[in-house]
Amino acid sequence: MDLSIFIQTVTSGVLLGGLYGLIALGMTLIFGVMRIINLAHGEFLMIGMYVSYILFTKFGVDPYVSIVVSVPLLFVIGIAIQRFLLMPLIKAKAPGENQILMTAGIGLVLTNAALLIFSPNYFTVLTTYSNATASIGKISVSLPLLWDFLICFGITGILYLFIMKTDTGCSIRAVAQNIDSARLMGINIDRIMIITFGVGAALVGAAGTLLMPIFYVFPAIGELFTLKAFIVTVLGGMGSALGALVGGVTLGVVEQMGATYISMALKDALGFVIFVLVLIFRPSGLVGKSRF
Amino acid sequence: MLSVKCLNVFYGDAQALWDVSFEVPEKKLVTIIGSNGAGKSTLLKAISNLLVSRSGEIQIQGHVTTGLAAHHVAELGVAHVPEGRQLFPLMTVMENLRIGSVLPEAKAKREETLREVFDLFPVLGERQSQMANTLSGGEQQMLAIGRGLMLRPKLLLLDEPSLGLAPMLVSQIFEVIKEINSRGITVLLVEQNVQRSLEMADEGFVLENGRITMSGSGQELLVNEHIKTAYLGL
């Protein structure tokens, strides 16, 4: 076995995994607080991608810069969805499944809206650095992927500070850990859920923007990434941010290993194999309950 | 301070409280005693609006709170220390206390209240950065009370604070409750430790099968024959 190919594979797996982690971070945050899986998650990612695409092609904005638009936009969209579409279901004491169905419906609407606006075609953004690589010895990695990884870490760091150090962040954790006690502390649960959904959407919006320079966007891309985010969320232990990162890197490495050593076509299937194995042998996830 | 009128509370179709009425005067320590399943916790949850009452009215300092969201009741200065502590398990002692003071008024005095809480429970000060789920049962109970105090409550609802504690700790907890009350905080105490709570209370109510069946000063109830046989095992 060629060592440099192995290191190359693991490296790109880890880098890609950072992005998977960021994609799942929002889903796991939303799950932790609301106890629902947001099935429109991949579609939020799609919006982030199209935002970059439009800003780049129409206004020549660098895809990395467009994050300052996609993040606030997705935050507002997330807030509106929680406030006007999900909260009424909670108020009506509908079971959690109804909320999940609602997110699935939102996903469908977004996919079809994209189809209407952008046609089913695949789009990419071609920048001067799209194909740039950084190499150390025999290992070379895509430069945008490396940047993505670093920015993912930066965003996770900001989220960490927000969740761990601010009163609003502490309130989010409180609601996730004991919702009735959180109420007794005077925390407005509705408000926290709205903020959480907004933050969750903003995180995956950022991920979409970061994905754009290394991938392509099309209307049905959402389901693919909702599924990946779900796998990562479960791998990490449903609700743990740290777990999402560990799960993301695990999935990234497994996929890349599969693509290199087994077959490109089987790489996604391998993700499921790991998913099932973790469910059987570590049902509480790779990380389990964690503070962050 | 607190006035409850004709309160009826249901779990689904099962009625847990029947026409419950009582008052808790300002700055007093009032206790509710009753056997398991009598509806004591239900009553406290109805007062803090964790549970929605079917009918009746609750007033706190003249504000009708029936139908409000639970966090609005907390805003009126009601801290509910629930049965079984219900801490935030993956937060440190410090974070649990901090989260008890997220409301603006409490937040403004956070440092001051923290010092007071550490004075009452020095062990919490020593264990500030320990995770709540690794505390001993007694420490957890102190943290639960401390977290409630962080709100700077006017009315403190305590649900079986001595449950599962060693006798030494029980005495300590009751001392602290007396101390809290002497600082001007109105206390509504639910206890299985009938003897001690009646000794300490200004007034007591007996809850049986979801109904208030008896009331009187702590001393009156202590010498009552029914109380003696049913609750004090004398």
Ligand SMILES: Nc1ncnc2c1ncn2[C@@H]1O[C@H](COP(=O)(O)OP(=O)(O)OP(=O)(O)O)[C@@H](O)[C@H]1O
């Ligand atoms: N969530 C619930 N759903 C249905 N019934 C409930 C629920 N919670 C409590 N009950 C019922 O309501 C009645 C009163 O319960 P409650 O917890 O208020 O009793 P309690 O006086 O606090 O008892 P204990 O001293 O054991 O804590 C009991 O019959 C109980 O079974």
Ligand SMILES: [Mg+2]
């Ligand atoms: Mg009880």
